[in-house]
Amino acid sequence: xxxxxxxxxxxxxxxxxxxxxxxxxxxxxxxxxxxxxxxxxxxxxxxxxxxxxxxxxxxxxxxxxxxxxxxxxxxxxxxxxxxxxxxxxxxxxxxxxxxxxxxxxxxxxxxxxxxxxxxxxxxxxxxxxxxxxxxxxxxxxxxxxxxxxxxxxxxxxxxxxxxxxxxxxxxxxxxxxxxxxxxxxxxxxxxxxxxxxxxxxxxxxxxxxxxxxxxxxxxxxxxxxxxxxxxxxxxxxxxxxxxxxxxxxxxxxxxxxxxxxxxxxxxxxxxxxxxxxxxxxxxxxxxxxxxxxxxxxxxxxxxxxxxxxxxxxxxxxxxxxxxxxxxxxxxxxxxxxxxxxxxxxxxxxxxxxxxxxxxxxxxxxxxxxxxxxxxxxxxxxxxxxxxxxxxxxxxxxxxxxxxxxxxxxxxxxxxxxxxxxxxxxxxxxxxxxxxxxxxxxxxxxxxxxxxxxxxxxxxxxxxxxxxxxxxxxxxxxxxxxxxxxxxxxxxxxxxxxxxxxxxxxxxxxxxxxxxxxxxxxxxxxxxxxxxxxxxxxxxxxxxxxxxxxxxxxxxxxxxxxxxxxxx
Amino acid sequence: xxxxxxxxxxxxxxxxxxxxxxxxxxxxxxxxxxxxxxxxxxxxxxxxxxxxxxxxxxxxxxxxxxxxxxxxxxxxxxxxxxxxxxxxxxxxxxxxxxxxxxxxxxxxxxxxxxxxxxxxxxxxxxxxxxxxxxxxxxxxxxxxxxxxxxxxxxxxxxxxxxxxxxxxxxxxxxxxxxxxxxxxxxxxxxxxxxxxxxxxxxxxxxxxxxxxxxxxxxxxxxx
Numbered sequence: 001x002x003x004x005x006x007x008x009x010x011x012x013x014x015x016x017x018x019x020x021x022x023x024x025x026x027x028x029x030x031x032x033x034x035x036x037x038x039x040x041x042x043x044x045x046x047x048x049x050x051x052x053x054x055x056x057x058x059x060x061x062x063x064x065x066x067x068x069x070x071x072x073x074x075x076x077x078x079x080x081x082x083x084x085x086x087x088x089x090x091x092x093x094x095x096x097x098x099x100x101x102x103x104x105x106x107x108x109x110x111x112x113x114x115x116x117x118x119x120x121x122x123x124x125x126x127x128x129x130x131x132x133x134x135x136x137x138x139x140x141x142x143x144x145x146x147x148x149x150x151x152x153x154x155x156x157x158x159x160x161x162x163x164x165x166x167x168x169x170x171x172x173x174x175x176x177x178x179x180x181x182x183x184x185x186x187x188x189x190x191x192x193x194x195x196x197x198x199x200x201x202x203x204x205x206x207x208x209x210x211x212x213x214x215x216x217x218x219x220x221x222x223x224x225x226x227x228x229x230x231x232x233x234x235x236x237x238x239x240x241x242x243x244x245x246x247x248x249x250x251x252x253x254x255x256x257x258x259x260x261x262x263x264x265x266x267x268x269x270x271x272x273x274x275x276x277x278x279x280x281x282x283x284x285x286x287x288x289x290x291x292x293x294x295x296x297x298x299x300x301x302x303x304x305x306x307x308x309x310x311x312x313x314x315x316x317x318x319x320x321x322x323x324x325x326x327x328x329x330x331x332x333x334x335x336x337x338x339x340x341x342x343x344x345x346x347x348x349x350x351x352x353x354x355x356x357x358x359x360x361x362x363x364x365x366x367x368x369x370x371x372x373x374x375x376x377x378x379x380x381x382x383x384x385x386x387x388x389x390x391x392x393x394x395x396x397x398x399x400x401x402x403x404x405x406x407x408x409x410x411x412x413x414x415x416x417x418x419x420x421x422x423x424x425x426x427x428x429x430x431x432x433x434x435x436x437x438x439x440x441x442x443x444x445x446x447x448x449x450x451x452x453x454x455x456x457x458x459x460x461x462x463x464x465x466x467x468x469x470x471x472x473x474x475x476x477x478x479x480x481x482x483x484x485x486x487x488x489x490x491x492x493x494x495x496x497x498x499x500x501x502x503x504x505x506x507x508x509x510x511x512x513x514x515x516x517x518x519x520x521x522x523x524x525x526x527x528x529x530x531x532x533x534x535x536x537x538x539x540x541x542x543x544x545x546x547x548x549x550x551x552x553x554x555x556x557x558x559x560x561x562x563x564x565x566x567x
Numbered sequence: 568x569x570x571x572x573x574x575x576x577x578x579x580x581x582x583x584x585x586x587x588x589x590x591x592x593x594x595x596x597x598x599x600x601x602x603x604x605x606x607x608x609x610x611x612x613x614x615x616x617x618x619x620x621x622x623x624x625x626x627x628x629x630x631x632x633x634x635x636x637x638x639x640x641x642x643x644x645x646x647x648x649x650x651x652x653x654x655x656x657x658x659x660x661x662x663x664x665x666x667x668x669x670x671x672x673x674x675x676x677x678x679x680x681x682x683x684x685x686x687x688x689x690x691x692x693x694x695x696x697x698x699x700x701x702x703x704x705x706x707x708x709x710x711x712x713x714x715x716x717x718x719x720x721x722x723x724x725x726x727x728x729x730x731x732x733x734x735x736x737x738x739x740x741x742x743x744x745x746x747x748x749x750x751x752x753x754x755x756x757x758x759x760x761x762x763x764x765x766x767x768x769x770x771x772x773x774x775x776x777x778x779x780x781x782x783x784x785x786x787x788x789x790x
Contacts (some may be wrong), residue, residue, distance in 0.1 A: 293587065
């Protein structure tokens with residue numbers, strides 16, 4: 001709308017002003033032309049009068065003649081002598097002529113006396129109207145003045161002004177209409193472009209492009225449309241790419257942190273938030289969001305070592321961190337290596353344990369056998385002791401190999417086994433009693449519910465013997481209690497000893513293969529380190545659990561729960 | 568980012584670094600005692616230079632901040648508190664150097680006793696220092712008060728260890744030299760915990776503008 005008003009004013013105002021000026025000048029010219037014409041006529045009349053009327057002296061005859069002329073033509077005739085005294089006036093009554101005031105001060109008279117001819121227009125108090133005066137010197141130094149009412153010029157002026165006014169008004173109207181039309185024609189495309197610009201700026205996805213009649217405007221609008229459509233397509237593509245990228249970053253199993261040169265966060269993937277428990281708000285400085293002294297120093301350490309891959313620890317966890325400078329941004333990749341490091345140390349320990357378990361009996365066998373071979377003179381008693389040791393070591397080796405085979409069997413069988421006959425717990429009790437009948441140093445108390453369970457007998461025996469064997473080996477107490485009872489298809493086995501208690505740290509690890517409590521390593525009755533691992537495996541076969549807790553008597557309680565097989 | 572914000576961030580990172588170096592000195596000095604590792608003790612002594620260098624750097628940085636930015640109210644107290652914290656952290660470093668020296672002496676003779684409470688006490692003191700600096704970053708008054716209360720636990724451990732060490736002297740006067748070394752170590756750790764309490768008191772001052780030094784923390788918590 002503003003552009004419309006602007007264009008309209010630009011078109012209308014100058015034309016209107018020039019029109020007004022033209023009319024003003026034409027009006028002035030017409031009036032002055034009329035005056036000139038009147039002057040010329042007065043001059044002619046004067047010549048006629050001056051040449052026709054030889055006698056202009058003051059007498060009644062002359063007065064009568066002129067008075068008649070005045071009444072018929074409304075031309076007033078005055079004769080003034082050189083000193084300005086009125087000699088004769090055709091309009092003033094004869095008797096009053098001599099009393100008339102001196103006319104030397106009148107401009108036309110003055111001009112006539114000094115430069116032969118004078119001319120003036122003014123209001124006459126004698127006739128009470130606007131008069132036109134013309135005066136000229138006669139031959140006898142007198143001045144003959146003619147006066148005529150200016151009504152002719154005035155009426156001419158009035159008539160012309162009225163006409164000019166109407167002409168001006170109608171022309172202005174035409175110009176106004178034309179200006180309105182052109183202003184609309186010019187400003188409409190601009191308004192349409194303005195509308196498009198507004199919509200695009202407001203970020204509307206679908207902008208209606210109006211039709212343009214003007215070809216060049218249509219070209220411009222077409223260009224805008226193409227650019228805008230291309231831009232929208234690019235934006236969409238960009239948004240999709242961004243989404244893809246953030247999906248990838250979100251699913252990554254490592255932290256990705258992008259910082260600018262002032263360590264402000266540009267991007268942080270969700271892994272970081274989960275791992276470090278702080279909100280990495282983009283736009284904030286990394287050290288504004290980190291509030292913990294460990295974290296502040298952790299990130300400071302990372303940022304100080306540029307372009308390297310480092311292992312840093314934080315709160316007992318190990319992280320592998322690499323920092324790359326990409327133009328004016330820093331890219332931090334952080335990986336949690338704690339599991340890997342733990343696994344590495346576990347593997348090293350496992351290898352150590354296996355070789356220890358295998359080599360100890362073997363080297364004992366080799367050592368005693370070598371001594372026996374190289375020393376034939378050895379006495380019978382010592383020889384017997386040596387052979388006993390060799391036998392003991394080979395039994396241990398055999399047990400170890402049997403355990404490994406059993407474990408392997410459990411692993412490879414998995415859940416693919418069938419129970420043909422339910423196991424009677426009374427039978428199991430009888431077996432256990434006969435098995436541990438020769439143990440004299442500790443007493444075994446069995447509380448077994450006399451029911452039948454859907455558990456393979458060899459599995460049940462393996463669990464019980466492993467747990468009870470361990471209790472006999474490691475407990476310093478006098479009594480070992482084993483409880484078996486069955487409830488809602490769940491068989492609960494618990495074996496209690498009387499201490500010493502296993503430390504909490506070791507409780508977590510005793511079900512690992514070849515792990516034996518550190519203090520027990522050097523004792524005579526060291527096991528294979530596989531017993532509890534077998535127990536755990538069997539529990540897994542029956543969707544059960546194993547756990548160790550401290551017993552009310554201050555010892556350890558091993559608790560195994562097995563779900564009976566339904567088939 | 569405004570220049571002044573960067574300056575605060577730099578102060579924060581330098582202070583975190585100083586705190587971590589000082590506490591790692593304490594942890595490693597204790598580790599050197601338990602594992603009888605004199606090389607580690609030497610390493611601890613060498614690390615004191617790092618703490619001293621950081622002390623100087625932070626000192627200059629704080630003075631620069633005061634001169635250039637003329638901080639007001641809590642910002643002013645933040646900078647001033649930093650200036651005072653580094654004094655304490657520097658003293659922590661010195662105590663750790665002393666501990667490492669004693670450890671080296673102890674390692675020349677067979678161990679007197681197994682160390683159980685001493686590492687626990689050192690770990691507690693180190694955690695107090697670290698938590699105090701974290702509380703300083705967060706202007707966290709509650710943690711500061713909690714740290715002040717934790718000092719009682721360290722004091723109790725100190726009493727217990729000292730009693731036990733005295734009983735060792737009675738049992739075997741030949742061990743007196745080693746026992747005195749261990750007493751020095753215990754006392755140093757106790758002092759370090761006191762520095763943590765000091766820092767916590769300064770944090771209270773920083774957040775509230777109120778000085779609670781030389782008063783019982785109970786009065787403050789109740790009031």
